[in-house]
Amino acid sequence: MALEYVGLTEINGPLVALAGVSGVFNEEMVEIQSGGKTRLGRVIALEGDKAIVQVFSGTSGLALDDVNTRFTGKAMELPLSTEIMGRIFNGAGQPIDGFGPVYAEESRNVNGSAINPVSRTYPRNYIRTGISSIDTLITLIRGQKLPIFSGSGMAHNKLAAQIVRQARINDVKSDGGEDFGIVFCAMGITYDVADYFRRTFEETGALNHVTMFLNLSNDPIIERILTPRCALTAAEYLAFEKGMHVLVVMTDMTSYAEALREFSSSRGEIPGRKGYPGYLYSDLASLYERAGVIKGRSGSVTQLPILTMPNDDITHPVPDLTGYITEGQIVLDRTLDQTGIYPPVSVLPSLSRLMKDGIGEGYTRADHADVANQLFSSYAKVNDARGLANVIGDEELSETDKLYLEFGKQFEQQFLNQSFTEERTIDQSLDLGWKLLSILPRTELDRMDEKLVEEHLGKATK
């Protein structure tokens, strides 16, 4: 039915140009046939009768002639039904688990549309991860986008796996509830890492609730640009059509951004910082903003993107722009990692922007905000004391500073540190926080009401 063209005019990196086309629309899907193989592509620019097509699986092996190009008349769409749960797809949304195509209830444009801010519900319900540092200090909220900023070699995958395994909503366990789904989106990670996640899901028995989109490190780069879009389209469908609470694990966003850079430079676009395209912010936002809760619908999309900071540099464009879009971040720290603390969460630069409205009376516990504030503020002073100790030695420190050193040590070893299988309740985490704060002199607890302190630590002994 649709028009077919023979031959190409130009091939440049992942892009091909066709002249003499008509009736083609922007973002239209294209099928390119050559040597018995079909490649998918997308129209990214039009000029007169010339169309520029981005080929997802790359252009190697393509010649200018002996190629048939078919414009499908459709935008890039993903076939969807609840059947997608438990299935594995490649980065372009095609099944690769050998169970054949999805019997689609509907198809959706993978680019999605912006959620009208008027239609959103401000996220307020917390997700319990059972990890003290996250639950107490960087509380994850349903409908939030909370990335993990990590570096190569740190335990981000383990942490993400633990969050997925232990996540509970209203004390209902994630893998037990029918209405809880996981979408796993792999971008440029190794087979081993993808397999690690698959095994983790299998062990917890959650595999039937997991939809996987895999673009591994040796898969076509351009397809990587499509991968999170497919994954989020699936997540939106499950959340907003099927009423499920969907947790989307996206790893590794840095690889995604690099794919975008590669694509941008092949188009000859003017680069912004570090060669990344000027629209990196808008592009990342078009992914991250697809998290949320919509009025009148019972589901939610919560994103847990993982990114490795090149050279552990938080000011690198990818973590930097991500931090401006996402609602906080969980930052992992190499020094903590090396001292054997797991999860090595660096609490000071970590933040959950939505936690202030999702904690406290009626959500977690009344004293949550105060304890979190005090822990942050006290731990910030630990750093000052340590800096000073490095210069003048521990012995010369004032009594208060010595107590801060002790507090810092205990905080890291007892509060941050917990095993991969340990699940702590909010009460346990907060009580542990109080226990640690009791190391410090009363006068140092300046973020809390005297009454609250007395309630938890008893009368001050002067």
Add this chain to the structure above:
Amino acid sequence: MGENAKKAVMAEAPAAKNTIYSINGPVVTVRKTDAFAMMEMVYVGNAGLIAEVIAVTSTATTIQVYEDTSGLQVGEPVVGSGSPFSLTLGPGILQNIFDGIERPLPEMETASGAFIATGLHVASLNEERVWEVTVLAKVGDALQGGDVIATCPETPAILHKSMVPPGVAGTVVWAAANGQYNITQPIVKIKLPNGEEQEICLAHRWPIKMPRPVKQRQSISRPLVTGQRVVDSLFPIAKGGAAAIPGGFGAGKTMLQHQLAKWSDADIVVYVGCGERGNEMTQVLEEFKELIDPKSGRPMTDRTTLIANTSNMPVAAREASIYTGVTLAEYYRDMGYDVAMMADSTSRWAEALREISGRLEEMPAEEGFPAYLPSRLASFYERAGNTLNLNGTTGSVTIIGAVSPQGADFSEPVTQNTKRFVRCFLALDKALAYARHFPAINWNLSYSEYYEDLDPYYRQKVSEDFPELRGRMLALLNEESSLQEVVQLVGSDVLPDGQKLTLEIAKIVRTGFLQQNAYHADDTYVPLEKQRDMMEVILYLYDKAQGLVAMGVPVANIQATGLFEKLTKIKYDVPNNNLALFKTYYADIDAAVEKLGAQKHGH
């Protein structure tokens, strides 16, 4: 699309006069160059996407499209509107939330559901809604642009004044009676100098990139009272001034903008969420409905209009959203109101400029930003001002722009160029934010040049000694930061007692005065009088304690009195409406000083 459908489109295309020649992201070109004027608003494609002409060359007209261009085809029609991109200005702006090009989001929700569709055409303001109009113009009146023809209560808190569009003048030949009218019904008819008659309604249109004219700019004389101590007391923003709030992510820009929007003493607040998070706009919407404005006793939404271009909405509309915001602000200023405009964040706007500039293949300047970035920033911030309006009223537009520097590095082009055009710079500091010191305004990097202009106001309206107290506070903080450098090296124990005391007092200033709790009922907004009293009592303690230290009383003994903690908690312990309580603090200080002094002499 089938072949037949394609043919149908192709057959149609030649009929339309101007058609799309190329499409590249949000940029579209038309080969005909004489069809459109620069900055003209045009409708692109069969869906009629809203767009603006941004370049006309000898070979092509370049157009930026404010909506998503996927699905657009070469050969689809482009239709001109004959006028630059304009807003509808009239009653119904307040309490509303618009996208970057003044389309009301609630109506868009009705039209397309929770996800925004492209090619939606909804009226900016509700044309059916009738207003209770009092007509002021009478037959025979000679009217100028800006003159008020009618008023109507737009919200219980704000009286809307409909004006003759600037540039139009004439004599009234007909005026409607008081009564109920919608925004499209004529209120008066005037005879123009050329003899033609023109109808004027409650609403008129105005191009977003053209500043609305005023009679005269006036000098700065009043502060925008925000109730935030570090801002009002140390780095004040002036009504009619421009301020920038730069800060890395997580430093609290948005939080501070929200606080300023909630508590500043402006009559009208225009809040522009430019390329920011969707959830944040939802939060503003939900919160402002519940918050009560202390001045009017009405919900905050009564005096607020929101413009939301979230980061995943089209980039060209993001560029427009800032202009949309400032044009709305100027419109209310012309009615004689003090308007505060919050732009969060101007960096996203600059990035939108960069993105479009890149699509146009313009030669980039610093970090890929176009060379015209400084001039665009300047012309935006210059739209702030304290003005004598065409109709003789006075009003002001205050612009408070957040800046999101890449990597929290203030040397990047947007921050640096913004610094040249604003006179109040509230630098947010990551280290303070990490220690949960909010608002995380760094007192060493921030400045406000408005202070001198506002000096008379503070002396007359608050207290004659306010400037002096402020000066001493800043000096104390300054002294502390140089002492801290020493402490970092050798620890505080080796410092002489006088300097230890300075550190202790500075700590009270930092935690008790500069830090402010946005979630505490009293502390979220603090009147100027209480700010002054807090400064005075802290400095009083400083003076008295210095006296004791000079007598040889160790700082540790003064600390043991508990006065330091007591003063740190004044912000919670003294309610805003009971400043008389401050007396007890002076009494406590005097008593403690006397006791310590006596002990010393006793030895």
